[in-house]
Amino acid sequence: MPDKVRIAIDAMGGDHGASVILPGAEISLVRHPDIEYVVFGNSAVVEPVLAGLPRLKAASRFVHTEVAIRMDDKPSQALRYGRWKSSMWLALDAVKKGDADVVVSAGNTGALMAMARFNLKMMEGIERPAIAALWPTLKGESIVLDVGASIGADENHLINLAMMGSAMARVLFDIDKPTVGLLNIGVEEVKGLEQVREAGRILREQPTPHFEYHGFVEGNDIGKGTVDVVVTEGFAGNIALKTAEGTARQFGQYLKSAMSRTFAARLGYLLARQAFQTMREKMDPQRANGGVFLGLNGVVIKSHGGANAMGFAAAIDLGYDMVRYELLAKIGQSMARDLPASTGTERVASGAAS
């Protein structure tokens, strides 16, 4: 474990760019003084902001880049004009070259994933990447993956997701054996996808020293916090994540309009505003901001494009924890020891080291 955690920042991504990203980086630096940043971006944009943040500036090395990836370009377009030279590419490249331990970007998700795959390559034994999300639950937080890196999953990929997700839970939640559930549907007639059932059978029958297989869970179990790690393929996972975000926003709107309708309600709101604030913080997606790209030879954190400085700081904090508590090494342990016979490929721990 290095003395310093070296974080590469793509300062050009997100809806607000450097004006939110750099203040976010400073917030995280105050919490973790052992961070060293490498900041990639256009000097005309970045340097004025850095000049106003002397503490951040002192802990950062700045690298000027001419090209920035646009938020709505397709991955193929982004690769065409941004490979080798964009702030996003060079931030990833810093991890590839060993100049940084983790990269954090609020940029275009598809482009970031495409560049990460292209540059960092997949871990040995893993064929497809995944995006893991932190999900607030009634018991605290759970990890849900895949929330949209790829569509569909056979039983081997689902088992890989279980191994990677549980490694992330060990890093984040400080538990030895996180519980893992496979997301399925409860209607008896259909009994769920064949691949999900097959993955369930393998996970029940084979030893999993680094996590405890709980069984199937349904959509409503995610918010309950029934398990630490919810495993699903990316199409259903992305729809679940976005649907929950939509429902939370809907509830917030209902509450807002209900609390402003009458004088008594407005007065009640004033009296209870501290309680509302606490609740809002609990539901605030900024608090648990950041998807983790898993399966790559390097740690990549994707912040929401619309995150504010606090949100971007949360994404950096997540990246910091992933490095400090050695996510990649823990995934490597799982790959080497959990379910060694689950696929035809021989898996070795060294293949997982970045």
Add this chain to the structure above:
Amino acid sequence: MPDKVRIAIDAMGGDHGASVILPGAEISLVRHPDIEYVVFGNSAVVEPVLAGLPRLKAASRFVHTEVAIRMDDKPSQALRYGRWKSSMWLALDAVKKGDADVVVSAGNTGALMAMARFNLKMMEGIERPAIAALWPTLKGESIVLDVGASIGADENHLINLAMMGSAMARVLFDIDKPTVGLLNIGVEEVKGLEQVREAGRILREQPTPHFEYHGFVEGNDIGKGTVDVVVTEGFAGNIALKTAEGTARQFGQYLKSAMSRTFAARLGYLLARQAFQTMREKMDPQRANGGVFLGLNGVVIKSHGGANAMGFAAAIDLGYDMVRYELLAKIGQSMARDLPASTGTERVASGAAS
């Protein structure tokens, strides 16, 4: 359209059985005095409850049945012991024989679907059934289907879902051309399932006189009410539905605990309790209770097993509207006129009449 709406009730289903179902039927009868019921169930259970509800009793014909389907049996088991003689089967059979226009059951979903397919058979031109759910949104309500009748969908099934869902929207929302969206995921890199894209292409290119194709929608669009009808295959649809239920419950819990934490918050709660009540009603799943089974030669409404009397009444109301405003005929119109060339099968309106 008949003078009376004849509703077959399976009085033995659900977590609470006849003691909730029959009071629910009476509530709906008060709202719709043109209902006639046929009630199926065990006389030892049903008759004492009916005796206490004279108004309902006067509008009902009661049929004694020996066998009741258990809530947790598999469809195959239920068919084995319940075919020809259970309250569930005979309620469906009343629709099949033309003795009733719609059946409402709070029983075992898988068993109800299996018996409905077996007894009523699929509509001509439709190979697989669907379950449509009413979803409360910021704009009112939308229809989401399929929420779990079958897993996976090719482009033809997705188009059938669009036709059936839009026919249901025309019945319920009193609009000529409901908007229809295909649920997809927004990560550019993966661009969504091939079948979803292909269905989108067909819906864009071909005329759809009975609905307006909006395009792709994402999970967070459901709660926004972006479209009247959200079309998805049953695995993702079921996960979206259950995830939203879980998130709503989670929000309710946060609110409850936040509002009881301090004296000021408790006082605020008292002042605002009318506002909270309004909000709770908006989020209450009982208000929009009832999944509609689509694609069968008959109208089948599934109430939540845990519904209370008000919830069961909502499910009956839904069935009432489906009959009164001629759901099956409207589906038949769509099948005959929308997208006639979308599959190889010749579709005729008469094939859809029950």
